[in-house]
Structure formats: C-alpha cells, structure tokens
Amino acid sequence: MHSITITRPDDWHIHLRSGAALQHTVKDVARQFARAIVMPNLVPPVTNVEQAKSYRDCILRYKADNAEFEPLMTLYLTDNTSVEDIEEAAQSDFVKACKLYPAGATTNSDSGLTDIEKAYPVFEKMAELGMPLLVHGEVTSPEIDVFDREKVFIETKLRPIIEQFPNLKVVLEHITTKDAVEFVASQGPNVAATITVHHLMLNRNDMLVGGIRPHLYCLPILKRQEHQAALIAAATSGSPKFFLGTDSAPHTKEKKETACGCAGVYTAYSAIELYAEVFETHNALDKLEAFASFYGPDFYGLPRNTDTITLVKESWKVPKKLCLGNDTLVPFRAGETIEWKIRDND
Ligand SMILES: NC(=O)N[C@@H](CC(=O)O)C(=O)O
Ligand SMILES: [Zn+2]
Ligand SMILES: [Zn+2]
Secondary structure, three states: OOEEEEEOOOEEEEOOOOHHHHHHHHHHHHHHOOEEEEOOOOOOOOOOHHHHHHHHHHHHHOOOOOOOOEEEEEEEOOOOOOHHHHHHHHHOOOEEEEEEOEOOOOOOOOOOEOOHHHHHHHHHHHHHHOOOEEEOOOOOOOOOOHHHHHHHHHHHHHHHHHHHOOOOOEEEOOOOOHHHHHHHHHOOOOEEEEEOHHHHHOOHHHHHOOOOOHHHOOOOOOOOHHHHHHHHHHHOOOOOOEEEOOOEOOOOHHHHOOOOOOOOEOOOOOHHHHHHHHHHHOOOHHHHHHHHHHHHHHHHOOOOOOOEEEEEEEEEEOOOOEEEOOEEEOOOOOOOEEEEEEOOOO
8 A cells, every 4th residue: 555654744833722622623633743833813812921821731631641742832913012022932932933913814813913013123022032923924905905915915014024134033824825935935044934735725716616615715815726836836846945834724614604704724634634635646745744844843943753654545534524612613625535544553
C-alpha cells in the first residue's frame, strides 16, 4: 500500500472556540498535529496573558491524557493593548504571537484595531522582543469590493508596517491571492504566510456555480482560479515562507445554513489528509513534510517535532455531520471520500 511517513505536523492557525465546542475541536486537532497556534477571537477576546492562560488551561482539559498536544496561545490586539501587555506575553512561555484583526474584518473582530498606526508602539515592542505579528489581511472600507480586500490591505496597511518595522516577524494569515504570494515572496525572511487547505482546493466557482454553498463561505473569501493556482504553486514551491495553517473555523450548521451565514470552514476533522491529497494531485508529495512540519517551527524559532505520522493511501468517508457541543457541525467534505488516512497506530 502506498504510504508516506512525515515528521508530525503543526497547525499554525486554528480556531478551537470555547466551552463545549472544545470537546470536539481539541480532539480533532490533536489527532493530527503536535501543536497549533490558537486564534484569540473568542467572545470576549483573549487580550492578555491571564486570559490566554485560562483559555489554555481549558483547552488542555479536553486533551486526552495520552495525547501530546500543545496549544500555542495568541493575544488579540485591541486599541487598548499596551506595550506592557506585550512584555508580559513575551515573558510567558505559552503566548507565541499577537493577532491583528482590523475591526470588523471577520468573525468576532469587533474589538480589533480601528486605526492600525495607533498600534505602532506595540509593534515596535513586538519587533524588539521577537514576538510575531499575525495578520488578518483585509481592509474593511465599505467601498472596497470584498474580492479586493486582501490586495488593498497589502498595499495600504501591510507594506507600511513592514517598512516601518523591518525586523518585525509578520505572518500574513490564510492568504488567498496571487498578490499576497508575490508580496510575501518579495519580502525578507521575517515575512511569511499560512495557506489553508480549502484555499488550495477551491476557487469561487466551487462556492457559487450551480447553487450557493454556504459551508464554503469563509474570509478572506475564495477567489478566482488564477489565485488558487498561485497558492498551489507557493505551497508546493519548497519556499520556507509558506507553511500550513488550516484556519479551521467551526460554526454551527444553523449559523451556516441561514439567510446571513457566518464565515468559516471546518477542516480540522481531516486537515492533514486533505493537504496530502492536494500535494499528491500536484505531484508534490515530497514537499508536504517541509510545508506541514518544518517551515512553521523554523519561522517561529521553535524546535521541529521529533515524532512522525504515517499517511496511507486509503479512502474513507467524512461523516455528514459532527457534534459541536450540543449543536451540529457540517465538516468540510461532509459525506464525501478522502483518499488519504492517518494510520491509527502511529
Ligand atoms: N476564516 C473565517 O472565515 N472565519 C474565522 C475568522 C478568521 O480567521 O478570519 C472564524 O473565526 O470563524
Ligand atoms: Zn482571519
Ligand atoms: Zn482564522
């Protein structure tokens, strides 16, 4: 049987949510990944070390006793984040990054930055302390078309930040455009990007042709095919600037299948298997390990994992529905077949 063994991967961008949802989200991520950068967009958001610690403790309570999963915590930057907040975060051994949400850009981003330049003293401290800045890179101005929001953000917001703070480590999260790929590739080694599996597998036709598929609606929104092709080329290029971040973001079935549905795709149930499928489709299985397991920790200055997982070419069906606390969740590829499977006894 066809199989590949790779260093255990990490997920550098995930939403685990809080409360009863953790029972499911933590199990799914820990089945595949050793570590995950946990997004702080809870209600209320995780804005300081104390909150990050109690959120981390909640996550660890849902980890099976034998599972070795380490949540890497992040702080949500608000207009009130202080330089002292950053210093405290850098002193902790579990806060690994801070997240910039432009206010109003995405799910639970209302407390995000209303004026990015006002946070420059905070960025300066982050640069000094080597704390990475993770960016949801979309502008929010109503006059900017939703399909152009990433591209406009890069030119009007991100480029000035990087010019002002040339040593700041920046991850442009969940990139969706050729423009983002080119921008990140053109910058120094302190600028990187995560790429989701759904943006590698899909373009906007998949979401909109033949009927609207609310479970494929996410932010940044799926783009046209040429952008998808640029993401595939970046992920399979062997460049250390591009690494795995699922942006798995669960919302209940009820909140997705409605007149005004939430943004987010739940890929955590089968993420590494899906990435294996994409890399195989593009004849790049040999590039999967570095993308999934090396470039992320290298960028963050963390050790690579030392254990392995084995993926076997074996088809299996994703359930039509999963539980999310007391609610129902429709995972990515619900009811469909996936061609790769993690071997259970690893
Ligand atoms: N990606 C999404 O569509 N949604 C994320 C937020 C985010 O990462 O922007 C969520 O928290 O639901
Ligand atoms: Zn985001
Ligand atoms: Zn996200």
